[in-house]
Amino acid sequence: EVQLVESGGGLVQPGGSLRLSCAASGFTFNNYWMTWVRQAPGKGLEWVANIKQDGSEKFHVDSVKGRFSISRDNAKNSLYLQMNSLRAEDTAVYYCARSPLTFDYWGQGTLVTVSS
Amino acid sequence: QSALTQPPSASGSPGQSVTISCTGTSSDVGNYDYVSWYQQHPGKAPKLMIYEVSKRPSGVPDRFSGSKSGNTASLTVSRLQAEDEADYYCSSYAGSNNFVFGTGTKVTVL
Numbered sequence: 001e002v003q004l005v006e007s008g009g010g011l012v013q014p015g016g017s018l019r020l021s022c023a024a025s026g027f028t029f030n031n032y033w034m035t036w037v038r039q040a041p042g043k044g045l046e047w048v049a050n051i052k053q054d055g056s057e058k059f060h061v062d063s064v065k066g067r068f069s070i071s072r073d074n075a076k077n078s079l080y081l082q083m084n085s086l087r088a089e090d091t092a093v094y095y096c097a098r099s100p101l102t103f104d105y106w107g108q109g110t111l112v113t114v115s116s
Numbered sequence: 117q118s119a120l121t122q123p124p125s126a127s128g129s130p131g132q133s134v135t136i137s138c139t140g141t142s143s144d145v146g147n148y149d150y151v152s153w154y155q156q157h158p159g160k161a162p163k164l165m166i167y168e169v170s171k172r173p174s175g176v177p178d179r180f181s182g183s184k185s186g187n188t189a190s191l192t193v194s195r196l197q198a199e200d201e202a203d204y205y206c207s208s209y210a211g212s213n214n215f216v217f218g219t220g221t222k223v224t225v226l
Contacts, residue, residue, distance in 0.1 A: 044220045045207070047216070061117075061214075095162070102152050103162070104164050105164075106162055108161050
């Protein structure tokens with residue numbers, strides 16, 4: 001059974017940093033692109049970033065470029081999202097999902113709240 | 117990249133059908149057959165219902181079907197059931213490793 005479990009969310013002040021993690025199991029992690037998608041409270045879904053199987057290619061939505069960085073550790077079957085210079089508008093539930101062109105499995109999400 | 121346009125709401129009685137539209141541009145929906153649909157119940161993660169315009173993942177009832185014409189994709193839920201009440205989002209590949217989601221549609225079973 002495919003499982004994706006996010007962790008690392010919480011309350012952070014504007015300008016602060018957080019590192020989200022996503023632990024994958026039930027499939028061969030290094031065979032798949034992986035993606036982060038976020039959802040602000042009461043709002044729709046927004047694609048944030050994705051990363052190739054070997055980590056050699058990474059892409060981020062314009063609104064987070066230079067602030068967020070996606071990475072992975074295939075030995076640990078884990079996906080990460082390093083978030084720096086956080087803003088109030090980054091407040092959202094962050095989901096990891098298996099990709100590349102269809103997001104076929106999702107984690108339960110982790111809530112990031114940026115507030116003073 | 118602008119969000120794909122969906123109607124905010126749709127409704128139907130049990131047993132009826134409801135169709136949700138998803139309108140994009142020639143740069144996303146109109147140019148790629150990588151349109152997906154996701155169902156999201158309150159407080160839950162999205163669930164894939166349709167991929168590549170009209171394909172159903174294993175375990176998704178055949179009451180769910182997808183299609184596309186030009187820059188608009190559609191999701192039809194036939195024989196509505198109470199458990200179909202949820203938010204539905206479309207998504208499309210938009211080239212250059214960009215993806216765009218729809219604005220979301222709340223489906224109510226009357």
